[in-house]
Amino acid sequence: MDNEILEYKCPSCGGKLEFNTKGQNMKCPYCDTEFDVESVKNLAEDRSNDKEDEFEWKNESENKWSEDDGMAVYSCKSCGGEIVCEDVTAATSCPYCGNPVVFVGNLSGDLMPDLVIPFKLDKKAAIEGLKGHLKGKKLLPKVFKNENRINEVKGIYAPFWLFDTDADAKIRYHATRTRFWCDSNYNYTETIHYALIREGNLSFDNVPVDGSEKLDDTLMESIEPYNFDEAVDFKTAYLSGFLADKYDVTSEQSQPRANERIKRSTENAFMSTTIGYATVIPERTYVKTTSGRVRYALLPVWLLTTEWKGKKYTFAMNGQTGKFVGDLPMDKKSFFMHLGLWFTGITAAAMGLLYLLWLM
Amino acid sequence: MKKTLIITVLAIILSLIMPIISFASPDMPPYPVVDEADVMSDYEEDRLVNKLIHLIKEHRMDFAIVIINDLGTETPYSYADSYYHNNGRGFGKDKSGVLLLLALNTRDYYIYTYGEAEDEFGDSELTELEDAMLPHLRKDEFYKGFMAYADACDSVLSFDVIWSLLIAAIIGAVISLIIVFSMKSKLKSVRPQKTASNYVRSGSFVLTKDLDLYLYRTIVRTRRADTNSGSRGSGGGSRGGGRGGKF
Numbered sequence: 001m002d003n004e005i006l007e008y009k010c011p012s013c014g015g016k017l018e019f020n021t022k023g024q025n026m027k028c029p030y031c032d033t034e035f036d037v038e039s040v041k042n043l044a045e046d047r048s049n050d051k052e053d054e055f056e057w058k059n060e061s062e063n064k065w066s067e068d069d070g071m072a073v074y075s076c077k078s079c080g081g082e083i084v085c086e087d088v089t090a091a092t093s094c095p096y097c098g099n100p101v102v103f104v105g106n107l108s109g110d111l112m113p114d115l116v117i118p119f120k121l122d123k124k125a126a127i128e129g130l131k132g133h134l135k136g137k138k139l140l141p142k143v144f145k146n147e148n149r150i151n152e153v154k155g156i157y158a159p160f161w162l163f164d165t166d167a168d169a170k171i172r173y174h175a176t177r178t179r180f181w182c183d184s185n186y187n188y189t190e191t192i193h194y195a196l197i198r199e200g201n202l203s204f205d206n207v208p209v210d211g212s213e214k215l216d217d218t219l220m221e222s223i224e225p226y227n228f229d230e231a232v233d234f235k236t237a238y239l240s241g242f243l244a245d246k247y248d249v250t251s252e253q254s255q256p257r258a259n260e261r262i263k264r265s266t267e268n269a270f271m272s273t274t275i276g277y278a279t280v281i282p283e284r285t286y287v288k289t290t291s292g293r294v295r296y297a298l299l300p301v302w303l304l305t306t307e308w309k310g311k312k313y314t315f316a317m318n319g320q321t322g323k324f325v326g327d328l329p330m331d332k333k334s335f336f337m338h339l340g341l342w343f344t345g346i347t348a349a350a351m352g353l354l355y356l357l358w359l360m
Numbered sequence: 361m362k363k364t365l366i367i368t369v370l371a372i373i374l375s376l377i378m379p380i381i382s383f384a385s386p387d388m389p390p391y392p393v394v395d396e397a398d399v400m401s402d403y404e405e406d407r408l409v410n411k412l413i414h415l416i417k418e419h420r421m422d423f424a425i426v427i428i429n430d431l432g433t434e435t436p437y438s439y440a441d442s443y444y445h446n447n448g449r450g451f452g453k454d455k456s457g458v459l460l461l462l463a464l465n466t467r468d469y470y471i472y473t474y475g476e477a478e479d480e481f482g483d484s485e486l487t488e489l490e491d492a493m494l495p496h497l498r499k500d501e502f503y504k505g506f507m508a509y510a511d512a513c514d515s516v517l518s519f520d521v522i523w524s525l526l527i528a529a530i531i532g533a534v535i536s537l538i539i540v541f542s543m544k545s546k547l548k549s550v551r552p553q554k555t556a557s558n559y560v561r562s563g564s565f566v567l568t569k570d571l572d573l574y575l576y577r578t579i580v581r582t583r584r585a586d587t588n589s590g591s592r593g594s595g596g597g598s599r600g601g602g603r604g605g606k607f
Contacts, residue, residue, distance in 0.1 A: 136546070166564075190578070193577065194573060195572075196573070199568045201568070261553060264556075326549060335540060339536055
């Protein structure tokens with residue numbers, strides 16, 4: 001496998017550098033020295049010379065793991081330990097020494113992302129996010145809340161395809177207006193039928209579609225939207241301290257999902273121009289996208305997993321906005337208890353109200 | 361023995377004059393039964409009077425039954441209307457009440473309502489009264505018909521616990537289900553995005569064609585429901601509501 005490891009060491013103490021979400025720079029957790037991303041990039045360039053030195057382990061990995069296995073083996077530059085991971089892994093940490101490592105081979109050439117949105121929220125915020133997510137859920141089993149132990153919290157740069165396009169649309173609707181009147185003998189209902197023709201265009205920027213097979217598409221869509229004004233040109237330094245995968249779903253495979261969302265948004269925008277009618281039914285919809293551009297981006301996601309009653313629960317938090325999602329189990333007893341209490345209370349109140357109305 | 365006899369006689373006299381005594385209250389309407397056609401025995405009339413007085417007190421509304429032989433030249437409505445207002449009928453300040461008029465020679469009946477009673481006794485309530493009394497009146501079972509009519513009046517004005525409970529339970533079930541299912545929906549937050557509206561470029565939506573073309577029109581005509589189903593008369597003076605017919 002033509003891949004290599006990139007890691008960042010503190011020029012001051014030699015400790016592993018991590019991306020600092022608060023300062024948007026690189027920080028050494030051991031001596032607290034902070035570094036500019038550009039500086040770290042220069043360091044990375046220096047480290048690129050080390051690639052030749054590390055070339056040998058690639059041969060070794062090819063002996064043990066084939067591409068078909070979907071696995072790869074690397075050697076940690078800090079401790080020499082073997083890192084076995086999926087071949088799509090772009091950034092991880094060494095299981096022996098914990099040093100963050102970046103596999104440059106999975107982030108260069110065709111695999112190099114165009115954009116990255118750096119993490120703005122750290123692991124602590126993700127754990128707090130989960131606590132907040134569990135609050136106020138009256139049907140959540142108390143045991144789940146009390147005994148909930150997070151199995152894993154990982155910050156991952158998820159691969160996304162970003163679709164920019166201009167959508168030209170022509171939509172024809174059948175619409176009606178109704179009028180009612182009456183005379184001494186009859187009630188009249190007049191229905192006036194119209195054909196509404198709308199043509200026009202609108203543009204979309206950065207419609208994201210999950211480019212990872214193993215990340216759940218619906219989970220990834222649930223933490224949208226991302227603010228792409230904060231996206232920056234990709235630099236491997238941002239990945240330090242986080243996990244990252246290269247895409248394994250191509251942009252071509254992602255297009256149908258982008259088209260679906262773009263089409264529905266276009267239809268909604270055009271529908272908003274058909275006001276003043278009693279009914280409006282689309283008869284013919286034609287949407288054509290032009291000037292389509294696809295870019296590859298890494299977006300920040302915190303993934304948290306926990307297990308309860310043998311079932312795995314996965315939560316996700318947008319590493320930029322903090323939007324937290326994840327389905328929770330329901331306590332059936334609590335459901336029926338609340339139903340019974342509300343039913344009794346509302347029925348009694350309604351009975352009292354009916355009696356008061358009768359008295360009036 | 362003599363003492364017992366005196367007590368019995370006094371009790372009978374008291375029971376006869378009690379309905380009259382009870383009308384001493386200024387709000388109370390006049391004696392509630394006028395049987396010019398003499399269709400009931402004295403005993404039956406007393407029992408009916410007691411029942412109607414009970415209704416008047418409980419529902420604070422006049423309940424009167426007037427049986428005449430002949431309407432003369434008047435319509436049932438105008439007769440009932442005139443009778444009601446010329447004889448000081450009605451309870452309280454708004455003179456609310458229900459008067460059942462029977463004219464035996466033409467076999468006309470009219471349920472005349474006035475004041476608050478006009479609101480209380482709508483079409484469906486009048487139908488209830490008719491359904492209760494007409495089967496008896498048609499067989500000339502006047503006392504049974506009047507008692508059934510009085511019971512039906514009581515039933516219309518009484519708080520219907522079973523129906524109310526049923527309505528309250530339906531309201532309770534619908535609202536509680538909405539609340540609990542909304543609680544349940546809070547547990548689910550993983551949902552796909554249906555649109556890409558968050559990523560529409562600001563100000564990029566431009567309409568190049570915006571046509572509303574008139575095609576055709578249709579007119580549906582339906583006959584209006586007959587609003588004059590009752591045989592309301594057109595007497596002068598104060599107008600009440602109600603409904604009448606033949607028995």
